[in-house]
């Protein structure tokens with residue numbers, strides 16, 4: 067298999083490929099647990115991802131990468147050939163799903179050491195994103211299971227050169243068709259797409275059964291939700307809908323940076339009744355929100371250099387420009403103290419929106435937007451869960467947002483839940499996060515597809 071693959075790769079990448087395969091086998095071999103067909107995890111507290119209270123003294127049986135039984139200790143027979151692992155004092159939660167990711171190759175193993183076993187990739191050049199997806203899903207590269215949108219669809223004159231810009235209905239339909247043929251899992255639309263083009267695009271996507279994830283700009287959230295988009299990324303389009311001044315925001319979004327700045331500041335100017343009303347209207351459409359509070363939080367503190375050396379940053383390579391390029395973002399945006407002060411005021415309104423949306427029964431899904439500026443692959447999803455709790459979710463609801471809700475958004479029923487029949491993606495924690503959400507970062511080890519991953523063994527391969 068390696069030979070066949072090697073032959074098809076350009077010279078420069080051959081060595082990288084072989085090294086990756088060798089590394090993968092080394093790490094998995096060194097982890098233990100991979101050889102046994104049946105694994106019994108005994109005595110842990112279990113949080114299953116469905117939102118119910120933690121259950122104590124549980125056994126989880128795993129066979130060939132799938133969960134076969136979940137029961138109280140002594141309520142299930144442990145097969146004689148099972149590898150038995152005592153987890154008394156530990157807590158098990160489902161493997162995490164990062165519902166808003168931009169996955170880069172270097173980041174793949176970073177996700178895994180932080181317990182993120184699935185990622186919902188939302189933009190990259192289509193070919194390289196789908197190649198990485200294939201490598202990850204076949205196990206050739208160590209990392210999370212990956213779903214991908216390929217490159218996003220933007221309005222005419224797209225902000226990113228590797229996005230597809232569409233200016234007519236025909237182009238919008240064609241862009242969707244091309245992605246369906248390439249094999250994407252869903253469509254991502256971007257800020258410059260206009261309301262007139264959303265309709266044909268959504269029709270084509272519905273015909274091809276591709277859900278639409280939306281980072282809106284010129285389209286407001288209510289219009290997009292009623293047209294059938296499944297998720298509002300970053301809660302985009304909400305300010306447009308709640309402000310009563312859609313036209314001004316639509317104009318600002320003709321330029322990416324202007325639109326971004328206006329929207330990020332716009333939250334601060336919203337009144338609380340309009341936020342509550344918009345949250346109820348949107349929840350009634352069944353659209354999900356992926357708030358990425360961690361993005362809004364980082365933007366509001368982009369002027370604080372301490373964030374570049376906070377815990378978790380030691381996992382980010384020094385040449386990882388996407389995470390570390392804060393000075394260039396500051397130069398490009400021209401953001402100064404008045405903007406940062408407005409962004410910080412906006413944070414309170416964003417949290418209120420999350421609370422109201424939850425109260426109205428809306429689905430909240432956790433995503434990080436890593437590896438964008440200051441966002442750490444894997445680690446920032448834990449920061450997102452903590453911010454969701456600050457906004458008003460319970461720790462168990464935040465865990466559900468980062469597990470079951472992500473699986474539902476991906477329409478991947480065998481993920482995000484620890485019940486019989488589901489894939490054995492899980493995290494063993496040294497502490498119980500039900501009372502303190504930061505315990506999700508206190509990871510003993512991770513299981514991906516039934517194989518035990520020791521974070522230290524993986525980290526050792528980075529040096």
Ligand SMILES: [Zn+2]
Pocket residue numbers: 166167168188435
């Ligand atoms: Zn993004």
